[in-house]
Amino acid sequence: MVRPGTPVGVHVLVACGEQLLLLRRAGTGFFDGLYSLPGGHVEPGESLRQAAVRELAEETGLHADVAALDYLGVVHRRSDTNRIDFFFQARQWSGKPRMREPDRCDDLAWFGACALPENTVPYVREALDAGAGPWMLELGWTS
Numbered sequence: 001m002v003r004p005g006t007p008v009g010v011h012v013l014v015a016c017g018e019q020l021l022l023l024r025r026a027g028t029g030f031f032d033g034l035y036s037l038p039g040g041h042v043e044p045g046e047s048l049r050q051a052a053v054r055e056l057a058e059e060t061g062l063h064a065d066v067a068a069l070d071y072l073g074v075v076h077r078r079s080d081t082n083r084i085d086f087f088f089q090a091r092q093w094s095g096k097p098r099m100r101e102p103d104r105c106d107d108l109a110w111f112g113a114c115a116l117p118e119n120t121v122p123y124v125r126e127a128l129d130a131g132a133g134p135w136m137l138e139l140g141w142t143s
Contacts, residue, residue, distance in 0.1 A: 008042045008086070010040065010088065011036070011039035012037055014056070018114070021110055039059075047066070059099075061096070073086075078141050087133075
């Protein structure tokens, strides 16, 4: 789908102790074969947190309340287009994670925060390396 303006995405960090939940993208044509946090595009009429809660449930079956999402930071990146991605951490969540979109994801696993897979989406890795936040990263832009 072509989106007018700057695409806005959300990502949700779900942690269990020192373990982070990651999905491996597949069949989308966008970062396929790479691990990422649950997330996706903000749809018309939803807030950032509403989109994050929806995407988390759609992709993993986990449920979180918008009030349980802590803002971590934002990445303004230049890739195929100009993109803005907001990152949240789910302070509380319920359910057991499972792959809910097998046409878009072929693995769902917990990884140590200090032992992310080599094949992690680069801007997601940089965001996770940025720490607890709040932070703002500009990636892919020349000065």
